Amino acid sequence: MSLPVSSSLPRWTVRAFGALGALVSLVGCGGGETKVMSLAELSDRTLTYALTDVDDEENPDAQGAHRFTVSYSVVDGPCSRFADDVTATLNGEPMTVVPGGASEVGGRGDACENSRAYFNYDPGAWSREPVSDLTVQLQDATHTVRLVLQGAKAKRSFTFQGEGTPDKLRVGQTYDFLWEPATEVPGPVSVMIMREGGRAPGTLTATQEGGKVGITIPATTPQANHLLSMEASLAGIVRECVGVASCDGTLFHSQDFVIAVVP
Structure with a gap:
């Protein structure tokens, strides 16, 4: 049974996913200026993690629906940009590094795009594998950042x-x-x-x-x-947070059920 959803109405799960995935800040930038910064220079900032696990009936393969992201907070001053030698891994697998910097998102020339890294995981593989920790490591010539989330590698x-x-x-x-x-x-x-x-x-x-x-x-x-949709989130358990001022974030899951309501 398929259930078409009106494209004129933003899906509530998409709105929730967008709130977690909003990694572009529109404040705290110095007139659109970008400064290349080492991980050591970013060590006084917060590293924010976001695990999204969106099982969408209408678009099950939507980009970013099953993704883990870490991003640096934006502060007053120039927009930060990773140096070219920054690498990132999730449980030893390479993550996609997005350097960040000044952005014109939303038509504003003073916006900052967060420096971040993400990994698109296979929900089928995660559902078959045992629950385990997620370990993120960012590294450059100056510094190493390490985040360990207890039991976060799980298909919810x-x-x-x-x-x-x-x-x-x-x-x-x-x-x-x-x-x-x-x-x-x-x-x-x-x-x-x-x-x-x-x-x-x-x-x-x-x-x-x-x-x-x-x-x-x-x-x-x-x-x-009908389409029945359920969603919830929780904070992860941070076992290790090294190389930044603090680590904070959310694990989010939403799921659709196509149902027939009967008397």
Whole structure:
């Protein structure tokens, strides 16, 4: 069963993903000036990590949907740009390095594009492999930066619990989903539902106990095909943060279910 979604309405999961993936700052730059900086010169800044895990029914292979990114904070003064010898790895695999610098994003000449590195992971491979730490290392001739996130290498999911299947839900009934890995407890889970061909998603009230999420299909829900979308995030557990002032960030997952609402 396929469910076309109106292209005139930005998907709520895309908005959430965009919030995590917004790595271009429009403040803190000195008139669009760029300064090449070594990792040692950037050591007084915050390194922000963002893991995005977006299982989108409409566009499952969207660019950046399954990505891990680390970026340097922007401060007052010239926009920073990595030197040419900066390298980055994630669990030993090479990351794509984006030097950053002055940018004209949004039509502003004083914007800074964050210096960063990212890795597009294979969600299928991660789902088959055991949960493990994520280790990021950035290096140049002057300095080494190391970030270790405990248990962050995992394919996250909302798994349907109980009898039946998640593709056919009845009005007035309550259904449970479990966040996995079960060792994690995500922040508040948001749940939305949109009718096939609809233009405005509705919000469903969710109850949460740890990683277990309960939703009830309202009696007023039309009997039709719908897109049920769930999302949540949590902070990673930083085991090691070396070479920068601090490390901070978020692990984010969203997932779509195509469902038929029946009486």
